[in-house]
Amino acid sequence: MLTGYGYASAESAGEVKPRLPQEAVLFHETYQIEGEEKLRHAYDKRMATFSKRHEMQVDSWTERVVRRLQSVDRIQKRANLASILKKLGFPMK
Numbered sequence: 001m002l003t004g005y006g007y008a009s010a011e012s013a014g015e016v017k018p019r020l021p022q023e024a025v026l027f028h029e030t031y032q033i034e035g036e037e038k039l040r041h042a043y044d045k046r047m048a049t050f051s052k053r054h055e056m057q058v059d060s061w062t063e064r065v066v067r068r069l070q071s072v073d074r075i076q077k078r079a080n081l082a083s084i085l086k087k088l089g090f091p092m093k
Contacts, residue, residue, distance in 0.1 A: 015050070015053075015054070017047075017050060018043065018046045018047060018050055020039070020043050020061075021039055021042075021043070023035070023039065024036060024039040024040065024043070040061075040062055043061055044060035044061050044062055047060065047061045048060060
């Protein structure tokens with residue numbers, strides 16, 4: 001028997017996870033790091049508030065990204081993603 005599954009409460013509104021602001025990720029012709037740290041810290045604060053409100057693990061986005069990229073093994077697995085998707089039938093170039 002499954003427990004803990006059902007329907008969302010009508011009283012609670014859904015919420016979209018905050019995204020990095022465009023000025024942190026969109027560049028034209030050249031990559032700019034000026035102001036990046038300030039934007040990242042502001043985003044980390046917004047994500048911490050969001051995570052706490054939704055009872056998620058409260059660590060910063062920056063910490064999660066660093067953990068994800070810490071080992072070469074994790075990065076190399078991502079390099080295989082295109083071939084895996086091709087094998088699954090996704091149209092990849």
